[in-house]
Amino acid sequence: MSALLKEIRHNPLLWLLAFVPVVFAASKFKPEAHTLLFVLSVLAIVPLAALLSHATESVAAKTGDAVGGLLNATLGNLTELVIAVTALRAGQYMLVKASIAGAIVTNSLFMLGASFLLGGFKYHVQEYNRVSARLQAGLLFLATIALLIPSAISKADPVAGAAITQKLSVGLAVLLTVAYGLGMLFSLKTHRELFASAQHGDAGEAPWPIGLALATLAGVTLLVALVSEVFVESVQKAAESFGMTPAFVGFIVVALVGGAAEMASAFSGARKNRLDLSVGIALGSAAQIALFVAPVLLLASYFIGPTPMDLQFWPGAVVMIFLATLTASLVTNSGRSTWFVGAAVLMVYLIFAMTLYLLPPRSELTRLMQPIIEK
């Protein structure tokens, strides 16, 4: 317990934990104050995500490389997963899909670009392990193809599209999960030496005792789930009062909130000239959302959602995912980076964010994002 308290004192981000009880109190006494609840739940999720990330790493450090890597890779996007499951249970499928698409785009453009930019401010030219970056970019590219096929078919051939989307989505979910498993087998087992420098982990921070780590993992996951419920309930109404479209909230705000803890690690790695870590977190996290979180959510929708979900995305989101993945592939191909590469990648992100911000509330995407339960 003292390790936990020491961690909290050490890391200023964790002072935000004070907002966790506040958000529960507010949601009990002021259930109509959507904007307040939205802000409070964002402030509460960020430190919880950071704790979750540290607990996962500590468990991973204790269990040996293979199992640890597996755990780390699988639980790395736990925050996003919990938020999405909460939205799934509420039947808000368009919010689920927008947050999947948004997490892929945000991780492969914003997290990568900002890492390059921040690192580039301190170092003239930075180098990183391009073999590892290529694997992650390749996996991401594969996932992108899987995610865009249902939309491409339904665009190219409306009759065909409607009839097969559901079956196709389940098939794709299974294929993606298999690809994810093979990717881990490859990077953790058969060819782990190729990924050498990307496997260092956060050498600077001492791992927690295993008991504390496991307890934190369980307790914090529960807290994230409870806060996510407040977040998902308040996000739509709050967005309106901020003048943000639901598309912008799902794609940008949820992705940034859910990925806050990983971004902190990636940016700190970049500033320590450990770009392997940053690129690994950014691309790995994006690949994981596409190959693991998306299929799990689809399959989960058969059990906990009002109706089965599919993997057909809003066509604009498909274009953005494709361009984000292509950008990340082209940019990481050389294994070198400068501040300008980061700035250019961030520009692509800004172009997407601006487009989503300007989308009118009556557009196809935002109409579809109205919660089903309200109907």
Place this chain on the structure above:
Amino acid sequence: MSALLKEIRHNPLLWLLAFVPVVFAASKFKPEAHTLLFVLSVLAIVPLAALLSHATESVAAKTGDAVGGLLNATLGNLTELVIAVTALRAGQYMLVKASIAGAIVTNSLFMLGASFLLGGFKYHVQEYNRVSARLQAGLLFLATIALLIPSAISKADPVAGAAITQKLSVGLAVLLTVAYGLGMLFSLKTHRELFASAQHGDAGEAPWPIGLALATLAGVTLLVALVSEVFVESVQKAAESFGMTPAFVGFIVVALVGGAAEMASAFSGARKNRLDLSVGIALGSAAQIALFVAPVLLLASYFIGPTPMDLQFWPGAVVMIFLATLTASLVTNSGRSTWFVGAAVLMVYLIFAMTLYLLPPRSELTRLMQPIIEK
């Protein structure tokens, strides 16, 4: 003749030649047994394709490198060409187009991916000549642009599309043939030293005497043409009884049957750590279909088809060709391969195959694939 018999005894695949007379007998006495005829004709085409491939190589080995390379490159897809010409004469243009698209996708994804996977099971990391792979991938990319322009224009601008598709297709066919000729001039004449390791050929097998090779070439081409007729006539009905959509048959089954012999060579090369051979066959064959077979079929349709054919493909096929080519380009860019690269490429192929398998029979593609002669 004894060389031919020895070859048959040596190569277990050639025992399937026994099915050649069987298919003719069956088509005479049981013309309504479509499923049986389909299975028999597939079993008969595979060994004929293998013979054709060996005969071509033997002729090529005798005539010196330049002419031999030319012959090899030009006759390498003879099986696909003969099947497609048979479909063309029957007016089944959608089957022709599906088999062109399918051959490009199958060669650049299935043949390449399975070669990487099979090679990767035996060797930890395999290297190959990336200059040569880049040329093939570049040619393929060029052909893809040519094939997707008519569809893109007709999608973007329906009025324009309908009016110019036919003229544009002829122009593209001429350009592609010129590009193909220039590519051979480059790789066989002006810059042949860049392609050194890819030109080894099947050093393991002794070439046949020239007379036998030429006679085999002529005789087997005739047999393939006759069996193809049975195959093309039975494929649609048989597909239905197997529960396969016509789209799946044209794209996947025809491409796998037509390319069986080349696949055997590519896979055997990969397992002998001669990945240059495998990559050369896979990408070279895909480029050849796009740059040579497709234009030849288009121009041939003016003489032997009921009406002129065009190069406008089903939009879903265009997306698949584009993604297959982009995948092959990105993957072969590094000149190195492991089992996982192969698995990932095969996954993309599986995604496409699954999509085509699930397409409902009433979709735009499958409706268009109903033989014109039945109308």
Place this chain on the structure above:
Amino acid sequence: MSALLKEIRHNPLLWLLAFVPVVFAASKFKPEAHTLLFVLSVLAIVPLAALLSHATESVAAKTGDAVGGLLNATLGNLTELVIAVTALRAGQYMLVKASIAGAIVTNSLFMLGASFLLGGFKYHVQEYNRVSARLQAGLLFLATIALLIPSAISKADPVAGAAITQKLSVGLAVLLTVAYGLGMLFSLKTHRELFASAQHGDAGEAPWPIGLALATLAGVTLLVALVSEVFVESVQKAAESFGMTPAFVGFIVVALVGGAAEMASAFSGARKNRLDLSVGIALGSAAQIALFVAPVLLLASYFIGPTPMDLQFWPGAVVMIFLATLTASLVTNSGRSTWFVGAAVLMVYLIFAMTLYLLPPRSELTRLMQPIIEK
């Protein structure tokens, strides 16, 4: 003045300057002879563009590297800019857009491809600085994403598209200009050593005295503006009498005329085995059109056009820009070139040119290209 005369005597292209007074005389006495005026104005613009280019370089040489590079980069596409501003003032927005799209495609395919081809005829394999080529290709790719987003959104979501196109276009124009500025900061200031060999300039030609250069710059810009007016007025009618569609004229003819001077420099560099220069001019010029000329024209339309312009392009043009940029990225990735690479890139250009030539006059693009003022 004698330097100017010496230059004219030295450079056979400049004999065409004789057509400048001829075009003014013809436009006064034969205002209805559209075809004649079109031909004369093309013949007059080409030498003026060459003079403009030389004057810019001379000013750049005098003002030191940073300011000079800035000037050179900013005024390099002055001809295109002046032609487009003339079309803008006449309200011919589709001609403006077609010439923007055409200049990007022509520079990144025709100029690049022809440089590779011409250089390849003299040298077996040519090498160039791939870091610099990658930066330019990356900037171009970024700009392409910005230019295709409005069209992609409006295609994917017609309701959304119409409502936000104008606001989005202004936002994109600002982002692109910022990206352009950052790119110059990067290549001229913080990381100029990476671009070493690309900064040589035309070492062969002595710069003019600064006074002559500035006077030429001012005077020739005025002449280009006046001749452009004749060109823009006559181009549509003349195109009809040549049997060319307005799409072909805007995309191909205007781009070739506007870029004639830069092409002369790029081709001469390639034949002197100074491919860095050629690649820099081709990709740099394309990036500049997309990142600087297009935004400037958009913003200028608020002041000098009949109504504000937007950045939504004809979908076929978006496909072409995307494919041209992708081709340039893939091709320049290796830093090596042969004649065949050039031939393949030119083939892609020919495919586009042929498609535009065949577009029927009643297509969506050509209909939209009818001058607004005629309505």
